[in-house]
Amino acid sequence: AQKVTQAQTEISVVEKEDVTLDCVYETRDTTYYLFWYKQPPSGELVFLIRRNSFDEQNEISGRYSWNFQKSTSSFNFTITASQVVDSAVYFCALSVKYGGATNNLIFGTGTLLAVQP
Amino acid sequence: DTGVSQDPRHKITKRGQNVTFRCDPISEHNRLYWYRQTLGQGPEFLTYFQNEAQLEKSRLLSDRFSAERPKGSFSTLEIQRTEQGDSAMYLCASSQATIRFYTFGSGTRLTVV
Numbered sequence: 001a002q003k004v005t006q007a008q009t010e011i012s013v014v015e016k017e018d019v020t021l022d023c024v025y026e027t028r029d030t031t032y033y034l035f036w037y038k039q040p041p042s043g044e045l046v047f048l049i050r051r052n053s054f055d056e057q058n059e060i061s062g063r064y065s066w067n068f069q070k071s072t073s074s075f076n077f078t079i080t081a082s083q084v085v086d087s088a089v090y091f092c093a094l095s096v097k098y099g100g101a102t103n104n105l106i107f108g109t110g111t112l113l114a115v116q117p
Numbered sequence: 118d119t120g121v122s123q124d125p126r127h128k129i130t131k132r133g134q135n136v137t138f139r140c141d142p143i144s145e146h147n148r149l150y151w152y153r154q155t156l157g158q159g160p161e162f163l164t165y166f167q168n169e170a171q172l173e174k175s176r177l178l179s180d181r182f183s184a185e186r187p188k189g190s191f192s193t194l195e196i197q198r199t200e201q202g203d204s205a206m207y208l209c210a211s212s213q214a215t216i217r218f219y220t221f222g223s224g225t226r227l228t229v230v
Contacts, residue, residue: 004159033217035219037221042223043206043223043226044221044222044223044224045160045210045221047218047219047220047221050217050218052217091159093159095217104150104152104165104173105150105160105162105210105219106162107159107161108159109157109158109159110157110158
């Protein structure tokens with residue numbers, strides 16, 4: 001079975017602090033993709049990053065960085081120097097490949113990030 | 118066409134009524150997905166289409182739910198005899214079959230009173 005766990009339900013930080021959102025996944029598949037999405041109060045899901053299971057290189061995009069570790073089945077997301085506009089719910093998701101077809105996304109329960117001014 | 122469109126954005130209905138939502142995917146995307154998101158939870162998969170074929174349905178998709186994608190373009194999700202437990206955000210996403218990149222619409226928020 002596939003599963004994504006985001007143990008942090010809510011995190012509150014003060015602006016300019018760094019914050020790390022944790023994501024742990026479970027799958028028996030060797031080929032899979034991991035994603036992070038941002039959901040602001042307006043409701044749409046905004047794509048942040050996609051990482052495939054064969055690429056464990058960490059990635060940095062501006063203030064955002066991601067740490068993918070297959071050994072611990074984790075795909076953590078760090079925001080450096082957080083800003084009020086980062087306040088949102090962040091979802092980690094998993095997409096597995098089986099039967100030759102890539103299927104749906106499996107989401108975690110999300111982490112609500114509140115950045116205080 | 119720069120994104121996935123969903124209509125309506127909000128729907129309030131009385132229990133027992135039928136409702137229908139529409140999703141227009143990105144035109145070159147042949148896969149279309151429906152998800153349901155309840156308050157405080159992550160989106161949960163309902164069903165997906167490749168072109169006009171409905172290839173998978175979740176156990177969450179009860180007999181009161183039906184989805185169609187008749188011409189392989191837009192899709193509709195109908196809920197018959199709505200119940201209060203159907204109150205949720207219904208999200209649509211699309212992708213190309215060979216590319217694991219999913220674009221989501223803004224969702225339809227359903228409230229059953």
